[in-house]
Amino acid sequence: MKLKKFLPCWSKDKNTEKQAEPETEHEPSIKNSKISNTQSNASSVDDEPDEEELEMLRKYQAKNSAGRKSVAAERYNPEDDDDEPLKIVPKSDDQRKRLKDVSDKIMLLNRLDEEQLTNVINAMEERKIQVDDIVIKQGDDGDNFYVIDSGKYDVYINKENGPEQVFTYDDAGFFGELALMYNTPRAATVKCSKNGTIWSLDRKTFRQIIVKANAKKRSQYEAFLQTVEILQNLDENEISKVADVMEEKKYKAGETIIKQGDEIDADSHVYFLISGTCKIHLNIDGEEKVLDKVLQSGQCFGEVALITKAPRNATIISSEDVKCGVLDVSAFERLLGPCKEIMNRNIDKYEEELNALKELKISD
Template sequence: MDNKEYIRTKINPILEALVTKTLLAKPDDPIPFMVEWLIQEGKVELPEMVQLRHEVEQLRGQLRLAHTSGAVAPVPAGEGAEEEEEEEDEDDEDDEVDELPELPSMEARMKAMPRTSVSAEAFGAWNKKKAFEAPVYNKSSEQFARLKDILSNSFLFSALNEKEQKTVIFAMQEKVIEAKERPIKQGDDGDCLYVIESGVLDCYKKFDGETEEKLVKTCEVGDVFGELALLYNVPRAASVEARERCVVWMLDRESFNAIVKDAAAKKREMHERFLGSVPLLENMDSYERNKIADALKTETFRDGEYIVKQGDPGDKFYLLEEGEAVALKVFVEGQEEKQVMAYKAGDYFGELALLRNEPRAASVVAKGDTQCGVLDRASFKRLLGPLEQILSRASQRYE
């Protein structure tokens, strides 16, 4: 049996089951969950596995103890009851992860699981990654602009730079779907995703034990569908039916993997390297920084462009990745702005409005082309909560 055949018949079924179970549970820390699942499924009792299981249980106990004692994120005196309740709710959610569900045997799971495509394609000496050249389907300037707007506002394509975004747009092929036609059928393998140019499509799903499909979602102009099968290499989770004549743009699996997935991986690596050099985050461990890297979205600004404006509502926190910027503040209405801060790569701003729920205290303007990593309000509170005291003290620089 050669390497490819061994992976297809021996490794892929295990990876598929493991990824599916992890996606269903969505544990905060997937590694201990995956280790425990493999131990239970394989009934592995080798000394190394027994020791590993013991270490996992010890780590869980330490985490519970840390949460109970408040060592993970101490709350300063004077904080409101609302924050304490939120933290207790978050702790309860974390504790739920510790209770792993009973799982069927590996043999039963493999029999019940449909055959699917490769979960995680590996490349090496025996399976070399081929050079990829994206297909090109010409588009009018209006079509290009519409697709660019859709991709720019889609989280799925948020890691693409301008060049990659352009490549993806030209790689999309136009397709007309007639009323009642189903471009996607539940259980089929997925070989492309779709972006809706015009029309409405309905998503139907047949749940286990039921004979009738149920309408679970409606997709309209600008929506993307069919991406989950490409992201996780699982069968189509639902059927999609055109309510009327629709025009969609298709992006094939190979283009998606070569451009979108690779861009996301490169962006994450870039963010991880950058965050390791940010003084504010120096006391965070690599796991905590990696969570921030996953949540960061990249925004670019031209020379002289306002990143934030004094008086506007604040809902984003910025880490300056490339370039420079200055903070400008109007102290007396009607007078000119005065520079109060200068920023370089590794600096941050925008925290004051989030900490105090107040309008922006100053404007920030790009000096030259500038790139920022951005956290929204929810991610800021969730990921940077332990740094709130440091951020609050530093906020006096604007005053």
């Protein structure tokens, strides 16, 4: 069973998102309650996950700050909708800037290209929310996706003894996507507890742009990952899991991606070069050297330090604009186990190359 049945078709950047929305896909019906982003498993009632998938789900839910209930519904198929004219809501320059700043921190929008993000911003509507306003109510049909600009919102889920607050959004976050993706009622109730502003995106535009874009991007990731030599031991199902949690990062020419000497921590990544080229820089006895070797599309870097837990042994700098797929430490350790043997074999080769550089002339 593919992990895609559990995870939404996007990945979250923990560096840019402080709080992962407890999606209003699981909203409790409560008045005067807070918004809860309980992330749900989109699993079929007939399928049973294996232990690895369950562990991945637990990690995913933990990263999103709250666990979602199961959503026993079929994933929305973006190809079912015909392309129609996109909605445009007039905005001032200030509104566009604020919305762009907020959107930059939202995981769900990370895979959108510039045109797609512009279309989403065009279609979003600003809403002023007052204390005690109910933004979404558990059990209602999903009509909008919401991005928080400011304010405080509490999430409630109905229990046997009444509504229970499970999460609070404070000036950041998003919610409401699961009901739109899986055609399910709201799984939680979200209530405002401090006046603020949110941006709403209607169901049709959400599906027309965001769901389609993420489904397409995931397919592209799968196709790309199948060409990466170091992943040759992964089967189709394992590749799909990697694609589901892989995030995309872009770097301008001359930008440092990895710095020699940096310690490995929870925010460290392994990188798969999707497009562009990079140079390897070494600091040898205080002198900066540049290797003749060029990293190109389809190559992986940064995995040695993640395996050995040693500091980064080289600096990687983009020699032109590049695009990388990245996996954090957790995903790397969980998903790339079948590749560890190949990676371990390469460690000795890398060490030999680095040691040889100290004896050779390296181009500046």
